[in-house]
Amino acid sequence: AAADIGIIVSLCKRRGFIFPASEIYGGLGSTWDYGPLGVELKNNVKRAWWKAVVYDRDDIEGMDGAILMNRLVWKYSGHEATFSDPLVDCRECKGRFRADKTYELDCPRYKRKVAACSANLTEPRAFNLMFKTQVGPVEEDAAVAYLRPETAQSIFVNFKNIVDSRWRKIPFGIAQIGKAFRNEIVPGNFTFRTREFEQMEIEFFCKPGTDADWHAHWIEERHNWYLRYGIQAENLRRYVQQPEELAHYARACTDLQYRFFPEREDEEKQWDELEGIANRTDYDLSVHSKGKHDKWQVHNEHSTQSLVYRDPVTNEKYFPYVIEPSAGADRATLAFLMDAYSEKPGPDGEPRVVLKLHPALAPIKVAVLPLARNKSELVEKAKAIKADLQRHGIRAVYDDTAAIGKLYARQDEIGTPFCVTVDYDTLGIGKTKDGAKEEDAPASPAGLLDTVTVRDRDTWEQVRVPIAGLRDFLADRLGT
Ligand code: ATP
Incomplete structure (x- = not known):
């Protein structure tokens, strides 16, 4: 069995993997700094991912996009209107929570689990998770920008650049690793949920009709990647999202879940998402293309390009479907740490910690x-x-x-x-x-x-x- 997060938090601090950020000033809620060994480990996780998806294949290109993007990207992607979580306030303890999650947090006022005082909650209201900032010295509306809440969008808006500059034909994918920011309502559980984190995302473009096969391919590939680098099979499972859980544009989504909370009694609550592998259909390339897209009820008046793909052999034109394996570098690093943790008696009889990391990941x-x-x-x-x-x-x-x-x-x-x-x-x-x-x-x-x-x-x-x-x-x- 893997160690629980508490044991990993103290090992990380004690041995220089991960420290609470801004610690000498009392920290800043759920922000973490990777120390000398943590930076090596996380770099190795990212390198192992990049190797598997870019170097070991012939059908993926890499890129590294800007964190600040034109606000219109987020208008047409739908994030400005809908990238939100349902927020509720507890009238008793004054805590703020997500209405779509259950919590086992201590109520700060009554010193008991939140579930116990959650009867007196306000109606949920949508809380947009994007961090707003301002580009340029003058505070005016035109200069509003967001810190990207996912890396995916810079891949979509560069689709044509990459097809044209690299002579790419469908099917092919684009991979990116980078920081993303979400103003999470309740961050926590160490690096599992933070407001600043790193994603490792692939957008794989394929012809409509081949999407289900590519989706199955990527679920298999990504599952095996975690096993190859040491995750024990009994701590990793697939969760197929139910139709009502899917984003409106998605046809299917399978989450790879890791047993992040082995200490919880209810076995179902031990699991949480490590990576999501979604079939996003032709939504993304359509909505970022100029013109009207009745299927998605979007009229893009700002984009200067069409991201439609023309098959060089048949001349057929279509918006490619997108399969998106989206992983968190920090969550993966945490899972590898938890799974590698073991104890055995040392030569002196005292318990000895042995971190059985895959050699490729070892700092x-x-x-x-x-x-x-x-x-x-x-x-x-x-x-x-x-x-x-x-x-x-x-x-x-x-x-x-x-x-x-x-x-x-x-x-x-x-x-x-x-x-x-x-x-x-x-x-x-x-x-x-x-x-x-x-x-x-x-x-x-x-x-x-x-x-x-x-x-x-x-x-x-x-x-x-x-x-x-x-x-x-x-x-x-x-x-x-
Ligand atoms: P959740 O339901 O847990 O909020 P999500 O479904 O919104 O997650 P995605 O948008 O699918 O997450 O993001 C893809 C991946 O990015 C996740 O599987 C996870 O590994 C990582 N990730 C997302 N949000 C965070 C976060 N706040 N902190 C750390 N990693 C995150």
Whole structure:
């Protein structure tokens, strides 16, 4: 079973993955800063996603759009009018909640669960989630802009640019990773729901009629991606949205849900969305095209382009259908952390945390450790090995700030797959007793010169590997 979020929050703070943001000023509700290890982990999650969807396929292009966009994008996408959650106030505790969710929060006034005082609620009212800001120095209506609440729209408005500049034919997709902002009514549960977060989105364009097959393809692909990078099958499931839950333009949507709340008694409440994979039909490219679109009851008077696609072979014209796998980089990072968490008794009998992250996601791949820090030959050799690994693209660190057993424990706790130890046998000098002369040292066993010990995080097994073959040995086991 995975750890619950509380355990992960404290591990993250203790070991430099994620800190409460603006902490020394008392924080700012539900904002988080990724620390030295968190930034590496999240970058690795994003890299693994990009590799799977852009590099390992031939039918996806990448892009990176601006966060601030012309307000008209949000007018025609429908966000200005409808990107809202139903907000209710509790007349008793004065709390504000989403009417479409159930809460297990403590009521600040009555110090009990919100459900207990939720009988006295106002009627729900629509609360738009977009953060408004102003572009330019003068406060005037024309300068209103929003921080994007999703990355998808810059993909849609660049559809034609990418088709034209990259000679793309349908079917193909566009992928983007970037920040999105939503003024959530009730953020919380660590990085699960925040007001600033990162999305990893694909908009996959296909011919109407092929959309159901592509939808099934992407559900399969995305599900397998999480399993490949270490999520345990029993903690991931598919939830097919019911017709009444779908956005008005969507034909279907399947959510990949992760068991984010294993501590909840009601098994149904343990699950929440990790990624949504929607069939958005031809809504997006239609509404951003100039002209009247009766199907969507939209008349676009501002767009300068038509995003209609002309099949180069048949000359047939149509608005492509869109399959959208939309994932959260922060939620994925949290799920990988929760799933990797394990404890087992250490050599001293004390419980030891071992973060069994997939090597491709681990913030640090290899820690190179000298057996003793007061022996300059050991230190120099270890530093040289660290530098060589790093030069060849393997994220490695050097550490000599504690005894070897403690250094191993620290690396287990942060998920480092391998520790490399440089000892006396590596140098062929044998270990001298304190005060003894070096020439009195016992000879090093034959065959160990220029070899190091490699320790595996998960099995704690140690093998002796020649330094000359170390890079290949590690690269074979680190995977991508
Ligand atoms: P919810 O119903 O939980 O509010 P949503 O259905 O509105 O989520 P989408 O619009 O489908 O979410 O966003 C796609 C993905 O972006 C989500 O699956 C999630 O991983 C991520 N995401 C959305 N909102 C947030 C948030 N406030 N904080 C962190 N990640 C988020």
